[in-house]
Amino acid sequence: MGKLNIVGGGAIGSLIAASAQKNGVPYDCYPRDMKTMPSCAHWQNGQTTALKPAKPSPIVLPKSDVLIFPLKVYQLKAALMQWLPYLTQQPTVVLLHNGMGGLEVARDLLGGDYPLLLATTSHGALKVSTSNGFHVKYTGVGATQIGAPNVNKPSPQTLTDLSQIVPQLASAIATLDNALPPVQYQSNILKALWTKLSVNAVINPLTALHNIQNKHIAKPEFEQSRIAICDEFTQVANAYGLDFDALSVHENVLSVAKATGENYSSMHQDVAHGRQTEIDAINGYIVDMATKKGIPVPENTLLVERVKALKL
Known part of the structure; x- marks a missing residue:
């Protein structure tokens, strides 16, 4: 199983990190501002999960890794530009944001054949500032829809079909599902x-x-x-x-x-x-x-x- 690499220190990214911690999925966080990176997550059942220390700067990632961008669309170009020199092994990139336009940004920078996944989630999370620093609060159970926009049509109809065509992407989806389930493959993302x-x-x-x-x-x-x-x-x-x-x-x-x-x-x-x-x-x-x-x-x-x- 590849490692999850989470860009930014926002609520959803921190939630993914905390859930990966809880479920034994290897991960690292790369926040823009180390000082505002949440140190723990509070779950709806009252439990707390501490996050491991964040990384200060990008590193070259192996192909088996997953690099996820749970950012605002307007933040995406700068973040991708920062990571571009470290993507020589072509790890899977996952875009996870509200709104539209991220796919166009990614294709401009990465090319139309890069191993890319698009996702949208209904999980709810809130980043909270306290006297002890920043925490993330899980506010609503949801699900994540994910698909592969750069895979040539006809789109693989099932995750099994995708695994036969592009096993790297299917493996990345499995890693995300292990971290914060459920992650549901959509042939028409x-x-x-x-x-x-x-x-x-x-x-x-x-x-x-x-x-x-x-x-x-x-x-x-x-x-x-x-x-x-x-x-x-x-x-x-x-x-x-x-x-x-x-x-x-x-x-x-x-x-x-x-x-x-x-x-x-x-x-x-x-x-x-x-x-x-x-x-x-x-x-x-x-x-x-x-x-x-x-x-x-x-x-x-x-x-x-x-x-x-x-x-x-």
């Missing part, structure tokens, strides 16, 4: 990522703009905006060959908002803490893709403008 985008496009900006928890998105006062976002999303996604139904998209958004009702979205937290948001990789991505197809998306365009205005 782009559809899964667009599905996640549809949820983020509604919940993230509305919770950030109105300073509310996810559950409040389901209220009647937001119905008109929810429906408009979902309608525009569906038009754009389907223009790129995907197959979404606006009503089903809206129902899924409501389901997720209720299931994660007590949570504050990542964009809400970014605004609350004065950090850069991921609006460009979420609603901004929808706007960019719509522009290329000549599709008007006034609701998503307005949300991008309003969220960016919050930072002024």
